[in-house]
Amino acid sequence: GAVVSQHPSRVICKSGTSVKIECRSLDFQATTMFWYRQFPKQSLMLMATSNEGSKATYEQGVEKDKFLINHASLTLSTLTVTSAHPEDSSFYICSASIQGGFSEAFFGQGTRLTVV
Amino acid sequence: GEDVEQSLFLSVREGDSSVINCTYTDSSSTYLYWYKQEPGAGLQLLTYIFSNMDMKQDQRLTVLLNKKDKHLSLRIADTQTGDSAIYFCAEDRATDSWGKLQFGAGTQVVVTP
Numbered sequence: 001g002a003v004v005s006q007h008p009s010r011v012i013c014k015s016g017t018s019v020k021i022e023c024r025s026l027d028f029q030a031t032t033m034f035w036y037r038q039f040p041k042q043s044l045m046l047m048a049t050s051n052e053g054s055k056a057t058y059e060q061g062v063e064k065d066k067f068l069i070n071h072a073s074l075t076l077s078t079l080t081v082t083s084a085h086p087e088d089s090s091f092y093i094c095s096a097s098i099q100g101g102f103s104e105a106f107f108g109q110g111t112r113l114t115v116v
Numbered sequence: 117g118e119d120v121e122q123s124l125f126l127s128v129r130e131g132d133s134s135v136i137n138c139t140y141t142d143s144s145s146t147y148l149y150w151y152k153q154e155p156g157a158g159l160q161l162l163t164y165i166f167s168n169m170d171m172k173q174d175q176r177l178t179v180l181l182n183k184k185d186k187h188l189s190l191r192i193a194d195t196q197t198g199d200s201a202i203y204f205c206a207e208d209r210a211t212d213s214w215g216k217l218q219f220g221a222g223t224q225v226v227v228t229p
Binding site: 006032042043044045046049051084093095096097098103104105106107108109110112 | 147149151156157158161181191204208212213214215216217218219220221222
């Protein structure tokens with residue numbers, strides 16, 4: 001099956017710094033990628049949808065200046081958490097799909113972000 | 117948006133069948149999914165069903181869909197300790213992009229020996 005690789009799997013950063021998370025489709029071209037956030041013992045909440053070569057579409061309540069998403073190629077999307085604060089600590093998961101017909105979403109393994 | 121609801125916890129004895137239930141509210145949903153998440157890990161796709169189907173079976177897994185009642189269930193036969201995890205149902209409404217999923221809160225399944 002299709003593989004989506006997310007990097008890093010774990011990151012600890014200091015409050016006020018920025019951290020970048022990468023999501024790569026390894027063996028297919030992902031026209032669309034999705035970023036989710038999961039709080040402990042809770043469900044996944046969609047943060048934004050990114051299409052290659054265009055601006056990301058953010059869900060209501062998600063700060064686009066805080067969570068910068070770039071989808072510069074068909075195999076890579078990045079999420080940058082800017083000026084991170086402890087409340088940004090969470091599990092971030094990306095998924096990728098191929099548009100133009102039905103496509104299931106293929107999920108990365110997730111990134112555990114801890115802001116200290 | 118519309119909610120996807122699941123019971124939060126299920127305890128089952130090893131060897132028994134597990135049934136995890138899910139309800140959704142958007143009748144335009146096209147595909148419905150079941151994912152498994154083990155502690156600290158990402159999501160593992162277990163199975164999915166198209167909304168014009170009533171049932172889908174895949175080895176130990178059986179998915180039942182009652183579109184009239186907007187009810188989805190996942191049955192795991194001969195449950196093993198390795199099945200202990202959180203199970204999420206999700207719907208893909210394909211409103212603008214395939215793969216944009218609305219998740220339930222997850223059902224924690226604990227398998228006891």
